[in-house]
Amino acid sequence: MNRTLAGRCAIVTGASEGLGLAIARRYVEAGASVLICARGSQRLEEACADLRSVAPPGQAVIAVPADVSQPEDVTAVVTRALREFGSVQILVNNAGVIGPCGPVEGVDWHEWIRAIEINLLGSVLLSRALLPHFKQAAYGKIVQLSGGGATAPLTGLSAYAASKAAVVRFAETLAEEAREHRIDVNALAPGALNTRILDQFIAAGPGKIGALHARALQQKKEGGVPLTTAADLAVFLGSAASDGITGKLLSAVWDPWAQLPDHLQELRSSDVYTLRRIVPEDRGLPWRRQP
Numbered sequence: 001m002n003r004t005l006a007g008r009c010a011i012v013t014g015a016s017e018g019l020g021l022a023i024a025r026r027y028v029e030a031g032a033s034v035l036i037c038a039r040g041s042q043r044l045e046e047a048c049a050d051l052r053s054v055a056p057p058g059q060a061v062i063a064v065p066a067d068v069s070q071p072e073d074v075t076a077v078v079t080r081a082l083r084e085f086g087s088v089q090i091l092v093n094n095a096g097v098i099g100p101c102g103p104v105e106g107v108d109w110h111e112w113i114r115a116i117e118i119n120l121l122g123s124v125l126l127s128r129a130l131l132p133h134f135k136q137a138a139y140g141k142i143v144q145l146s147g148g149g150a151t152a153p154l155t156g157l158s159a160y161a162a163s164k165a166a167v168v169r170f171a172e173t174l175a176e177e178a179r180e181h182r183i184d185v186n187a188l189a190p191g192a193l194n195t196r197i198l199d200q201f202i203a204a205g206p207g208k209i210g211a212l213h214a215r216a217l218q219q220k221k222e223g224g225v226p227l228t229t230a231a232d233l234a235v236f237l238g239s240a241a242s243d244g245i246t247g248k249l250l251s252a253v254w255d256p257w258a259q260l261p262d263h264l265q266e267l268r269s270s271d272v273y274t275l276r277r278i279v280p281e282d283r284g285l286p287w288r289r290q291p
Helices: 018-029 041-052 071-085 109-137 158-181 196-204 211-222 227-238 257-268
Strands: 009-013 033-038 061-065 090-093 140-145 183-189 249-251
Touching: 009 018, 009 071, 009 109, 018 033, 018 041, 018 090, 018 227, 033 041, 033 071, 041 061, 061 071, 071 109, 090 109, 090 227, 109 140, 109 158, 109 183, 140 158, 140 227, 158 183, 158 249, 183 227, 196 211, 227 257
Parallel strands: 009 033, 009 090, 033 061, 090 140, 140 183, 183 249
Antiparallel strands: none
């Protein structure tokens, strides 16, 4: 891999396994020093050892156990990163859970809140903690992991879907607030992955998540999108190649993201790759409110 992140330092949350670990590995391969965090200490240390085994001299890999929904843990992560690296250029908000499965009126309310705390509020807390540093440096990259729930309803997964839609709109809003400081904020849709979350979908059963269960079984059988596909987009969004691309929701699978630097001016003046309301005219329906 080209060392497009050489000299850069990144924080990757939820990086003890799955996509987070794949992104951290790609970042190390691309030349970055990386701080990874997750709640499970043992898996986190194993992931750290794995990453250190591929990191050349001069690249640091640090692991900090943390719950991203807890302000004190977030402060500890950012403080440690800045102390060890001196500066941080990239934040990857990957940590996430699926939350409770089933009809919204029947699921555990505390689990529903917990999913919002981790998926949405954790992303906000990390972003808030790093924004002063990014603004002082007049540069920064925030990569927010989205998911299928951001663009379509997911039966039986209301907390997950709501949180994923919310993080995209948060990314769009923060992108506008931070634009003048040269801080790019984008959401990444990784595609259908065969990870721990897919196993949780399957374990939930069709009675709780409906038709999504059959799709999950089929995906498990056929194989999902390679983790490296989303990780490569995460590298692009953390690199200088994506400078000026901000406020977008990009699909690792379907969008021609590597070509977007050639369309920078069009992107800046367009609402493509954003969440928007569909009106009747968009679907050829002549419905209008009568005066």
